[in-house]
Amino acid sequence: MASKVPIDQPEAKTTVNPAAVREAALTLFAERGYHGTALSQIAGVLGIRTPSLYNHMRAKQDLLRDIVSETTEQVWADYEQAVEGVDDVVERLRRAARVYALRHATHRREALIVNRDIASVEEPARSRVLELRRRHAQAIKGLIDEGVREGRFDEPESTLAAFGILEMCVSIARWFREDGPQSAETVADTYSTYALRVAGLG
Amino acid sequence: MASKVPIDQPEAKTTVNPAAVREAALTLFAERGYHGTALSQIAGVLGIRTPSLYNHMRAKQDLLRDIVSETTEQVWADYEQAVEGVDDVVERLRRAARVYALRHATHRREALIVNRDIASVEEPARSRVLELRRRHAQAIKGLIDEGVREGRFDEPESTLAAFGILEMCVSIARWFREDGPQSAETVADTYSTYALRVAGLG
DNA sequence: CCTACCGATCGGTAGG
DNA sequence: CCTACCGATCGGTAGG
Structure with a gap:
């Protein structure tokens, strides 16, 4: 021996x-x-x-469910934290877009999986995830509506704008490279500016 | 019998x-x-x-390759046709974004497959598809740069803006419904306006 | 268009 | 951590 x-x-x-x-x-x-x-x-x-x-695991499905569920919960938590205590509606949208963009630069793999394989998550987890995503999109739409009422934004189609803003941020996960010319923070700043433009910032 | x-x-x-x-x-x-x-x-x-x-077919892979290849070729053809003979750079970007957005509303399934399963397309088709997509993104970036030089746009990060514009249009395939409140044309018009805003239309 | 069937591979379990 | 193995299913072929 x-x-x-x-x-x-x-x-x-x-x-x-x-x-x-x-x-x-x-x-x-x-x-x-x-x-x-x-x-x-x-x-x-x-x-x-x-x-x-x-x-080290129970099933392949558990791996997917945990990744998708935890990521989605964190996206929502990010949002709540980003706008908490901020009164100005323009600044609220800027921060909401910034934190969402930042997550897609810093957690690329998670973002790609959520956006690609969400349909493969079994119930009841899938419904919970979809509900959180709806809530997030509604929150962004609400910010645009609020800004329009206050005369800060000019975009009547707030639903279309909200989807566009969110998906523009999601796109970061498709091309961002950590060793690229721009830092995650710089990209997030740039995209949060785009978000305000889409909302019709006056 | x-x-x-x-x-x-x-x-x-x-x-x-x-x-x-x-x-x-x-x-x-x-x-x-x-x-x-x-x-x-x-x-x-x-x-x-x-x-x-x-x-009726040769292999499963052929189904995917044909869908992805033909769709990508058509996207490029759409672009070339949209900007052909148009001199004004703002109008060129508007039309390029509009036709891309329109395709994502009218060919939702194709768009979803291209964006989700492009990695599953075998060579040499995959390289050809990726090359066409690069060319398209470069063309959009080029329009932004051109508009900036002419003082029509104001966005130094043309690469980031080009990706953002394209992916914003791609997002349409994720939520558009033919029986929804907006026609494909209306959505395409709205999103082409967003594209100009992202480019920093003055 | 079908039945019959191929080898390969899938996620997962038994049992150590 | 392993070998051995499970039933199910995969894309695809043979042959009619």
Whole structure:
């Protein structure tokens, strides 16, 4: 028998744990989609066999559901925090757009998965996610309406504008590179300006 | 033997042909994604067995490649036609955005598939598609730059603005309903106005 | 257009 | 963490 004395510190080797599984799933789901990713590929990235994954997760669907649900909850929390205590409606929309844009630059994989594979999330999680997204879009629409009433914005089609603003921010996840010429913060600032323009800032 | 006299007019029954297969694939790929759609589901919609599909197509991948390639070629053709003979740069950008927005309202399924499953298109078709998309984005960026030089637009980050404009139009495919309150043309007009605002129309 | 069938791979379990 | 294995399903072919 080879000397395999148990010691307190394990050999310096990457530990596989639930967080590592999620991290691998995040990358692969974002690249190939939920249905385009096999658990054997996730296992491969981690250097283990497929059945060993089940020491760290319950099911493939759980990986997707957790990623989509947590991301969507955080988007809503971001929004609430961004506008909290801010009275000026222009500044409220600017901050709401900025924080949404920023998240899409800093959490690209999560954003891509939410926007691509939301239909593959099983109930009841899917309904909860869709409800949160509706609420977010409604909140943005409400800001535009409010600004129009106050004479700060000029855009009667607030629903169309709200969708346009949000999806413009989502697009950041498709092309942003961390090592690119612009920082996430700069891009977020720029896109929040676009949001105000779409709303018809006077 | 039942009387099955061949007559010129076939019994009034939906004929399965390559166009019908493509139509079914279009709907299912858009709903569930390429990897999320089984050929058995396409066959089911058409009321035939899976192997019978092969009388009307060569492979599942061909269905995807044709949809994505033809749509992308048409987007580029749309663009060229929209700006042809138009000198004013503001009008050129307005028309380019309008035609792109319009296509996303009138060809929702195609647009959803292109944006979701482009990574599943095999080479060499994928490279051709990506090249056309790059060319389109570059053209939009070029219009913004041109307008800035002429003092018509005010947006130094033309690359960011071009991506934002295009993706804002893409978003239409996600929420537009033919039976909704707005016509495709109205939505396209509205979004082309947003495009000019993002470009910093003075 | 069908039935019958192919090898490959899927997500997941048993049992250690 | 592994090997061995499960039933189900995948895209696709043979042959009529």
